[in-house]
Each structure stands twice: as C-alpha cells, then as structure tokens.
Amino acid sequence: MDSGNIAWMLASTALVLFMTPGLAFFYGGMDRSRNVLNMLMMNFYCLLVIPLLWAAVGYSLSFSVTDHGIVGGFGLAMMRGINLTQESAPAALVKMIFLATFAAITPALISGAVAGRMKFSAWAIFVPVWSLLVYCPVTYWVAADNGWMKQMGALDFAGGTSIHVNAGIAALAAVLVLGKRKGWPREGAPPHSMPLVMLGTGILWFGWFGFNAGSQLGADGVTVQVFINTFLAASAAGLSWSVVERLRDGHFTNLGVASGIVAGLVAITPACGFVSTGSAMAIGAIAGVACCYAVLLKNRFLYDDALDVVGVHFVGGLVGSILIGLFSHPQFFGYPQGQGLGADGLLQVTPGLFFGGGLNLLGYQLVANGAAVLYSFIASFAIMKILDAVMGVRVSADDEQEGLDLTQHAETAYHSAERGLGRGI
C-alpha cells in the first residue's frame, strides 16, 4: 500500500473515530439534561471496550475466512502472523484499525433508543456481547471474502446492512425488552440542547467522509465519487426532511435539518460506491422523506425508541440498501458485472433496475437485509432478555426520575450557577 493510500486510510480512521463522540453529542443534546452525561458515557464506552475486543478477536471473527462461512475464525486474532517486514502488512493492519472504528460506533447507535432508563452496568455488558454475537457474524456475511451475502450478489459498500439495519433493528429489540420511559408517550421533554445536537450533526457529517470514502480502502477515483455521493445525499436529505416538516408541522427546524442530514448519510452508506451523483441525490431525498414519516411509527405502534434510532438508522439504512437495487451503476465505475468476488479477487456488481440489471439486485438486497433483520432482532432480543434475567437492564423508577447522570455516574452536567449549553430542566 503506497503512502498516499496509507495516509488517506489513517485519516479516515481518525475521521470515523470522531463520529462516536459526534453521535454522543447528537443524541446527548436531544435527551434531557439530567441524562446527557449517561448518553455521552454509553457512547464513549464503546470506544474503550470495542477497539480492544476488535483487535483481539473481533476483526478475525469478521474477516478471517473460514470454510463454513457462518463466521470468521481466529486466524487473525491480534493480527498474529503479521509483522512489518511483510509487504502486505501495512494494508492489513490499516484495514483492521480502520474497521475497529466501525465496530465501535455500531453498538453506540443503539444508545439513542435506550436513553434514559437503561442501567449502565447492563449496557457495559450488552455492548461487547452484542458486538461478538451479532455484529461480527453479520459483518462476515456482508463483507468477508466468502460471506454468503456478498457471494449471492448483495451489495453494501460501507455498512448499511451490517451497521445501520443491524443496529437499528437491534435497537427495536432492546426497547421492547426495556420498556417505555415513565410517562411516555403522554409526558416528554424536548431536546435540552439543540446547539449540542447541531454540533454533533456537523461532526457526524465530517466523519462520515471517512466512513464511506475510507471504505474504498484506498484513494482512487471510486473514493472521489463516494465522497461526492456522501456529501450530496446528506444535503438532499436535509432539505427533503425539512420541506416535509415545513409542510406538515409548520416550520423549518434545526432538529429536522439535523435528522435529515443523518438520514441521508445513513441511506447513502450502503450505496455510495455503487451509484452515480444523480442517484445519490435521489437516494438522499427519498430517505429524508421516508425517515421523516418513519419516526412517527413509534407513536403508532407504541414502542419507546427515545431518540429515533429505528426511524432514522433502521429505516434509512433499509431504504438506502433497497434503492441500490434500482440505482446500482457498475458501468459508471467500470466494475465487472456479476455476483460476488471474481477470479481476480475484484467485486462484481449487478446493475440496478434503472441501469439494465432487471430485478435481480433488488432480490439480493431484500434477501440479505431480511436475513440480517431476522438474525439481529432475535439475537439482540435474546441477549437483552438474558441480561434482564441475570442482572436487570432497567434502572429503578426513582433513579429514572432523578436522572441517570446522578444515579449511574454521580455526575451533574449543569450546576445551577452555570448555564452551560443547556437549560437545566
């Protein structure tokens, strides 16, 4: 790997690492001031435990090729057998550490759904267990060389299925076990700090260039197009969500802009390396509209997805992943056409419906996402249920009332004499 590629990959790794704190503030600002530190902690914690687990076994379980193809083996545990005298080592090492940031942020996504009532001790165990039992297998199916979804021809450039659909449906499973917050949906609090939310959104957008464009694992023409797609899908989605809100609710809101941007970024994540510019704009615009309505589902079906992880990440990821079936454009990129890896090790890409590929790719996307949803939901539900039986996952009603910052961490975000960035209510 030449120095240009190495430099880009290391920069991308830092960009994606920055996304977890960005997510923390995005969620934290939306939550009540008495819970903001707990939200930040749930996210920062992922950056502590997951990268270590990933380097130790997670990367191997996700990418070390096995014959059975259900999950990886331990051949790459602690990157054993690799040292810097080997020419292929830098590429292998950089891939591992780059993807560690993905492994870290995926469980962090779930924190937004369980906000305000999950015991931190339960979260602390849920995160590594979920990462090993759910994240690693699904990642293998999507991204390993002989992962069955990849071989079937399903496409996922940066983790729409393995990250957003996966974590999104896991979030639903988690809140079904956890239960609704006290008083929800009748009582609720508005975001305690919209400035924090906007700050988090900006950081997420910035970091997402590493997330998507870094997934090319190098710096070339594809990387440029992925960067363009990521940028414009976010803009389109921020706009489309805002327009829907303006027409439906009466105002352009910052929360709408922030949510739309994130929805667009989520939706373009699986598609960014397979579609051209116009398609990226369309995918963003569609995702913005779809997710703007999807966040209302929780009121309809009465599940307390506190900060709309299901509405934005699950629905956004699913929409983007399915739309690849329409917009995939290998001719633009010069990809060989077909399914799975070719004999030369290059990924073969089926065109979408609008580019002459018929309904085949749509079919692969539906099957892959369907399988991921089924597995993730069942496994995540089971993990939460077992945790609940063993230690209880929910804080007491008194603790919930007093706030998680104080009761879980003995910290207060805003003392009465300081105004900080919140109103302290």
Place this chain on the structure above:
Amino acid sequence: MKLITAIVKPFKLDDVKAALKGVGVEGLTVSEVQGFGRQGGHTETYRGSEYAIDFIPKIRIEAVVADGDVDRVCDAVVEGARTGKIGDGKVWVTEVTRMIRIRTGERDSDAI
C-alpha cells in the same frame, strides 16, 4: 425597610437597572427565574411531536430600600420594565425586619 421584588422581561433588565440608579438605588440582586402568568407559554415541535412549554424565562430583581423611598423606587421599576405588551411582570413590596452589612457590622438603615 422594605424589600422591592420585581419580575421583569429579561431584555428589560438594563432599562430597569438604569432607572433604579436614577433614583439612588445603589445595590440590587438579580436572578434568572421562570414563571408564567397571563402570558402563557408556547408550543415547540420536535420531529412531529408537540411540546407545551409553560414556563417563560424572566429576571427577578431584588433591592432593599428605606421606607420613604418605596414609592419612588416602584415607579422607577415600572417605568423601566414596561413595554405595554402582555408579560411585563409585577413588582411587590415586603417588610424587612433586620439587615446587616457583613463587612462592617452596620445595621438596618445604615446597611442600606
């Protein structure tokens, strides 16, 4: 001695402060409070859900004055704080039975 307490709109604080200085009030205490009267709150919408925000931020001003100054000071507060629109606030007067300047030990009217 009397305690003058005033609840006013936050952006009127400077005007009230200037008016009080104009009638010779040399010390006062200001705090940020929330409340509602006839003004009522407003509604905010976040991701399609509406939230009723009942409380409105206000500023509370407190000053202890000599009995003879009460009328003048109240007039100054009203003058400084009034906009004519709903939510201007209120002023009220309560009795102060004792006051001590901490640094010197001066008491009552010597402490004003």
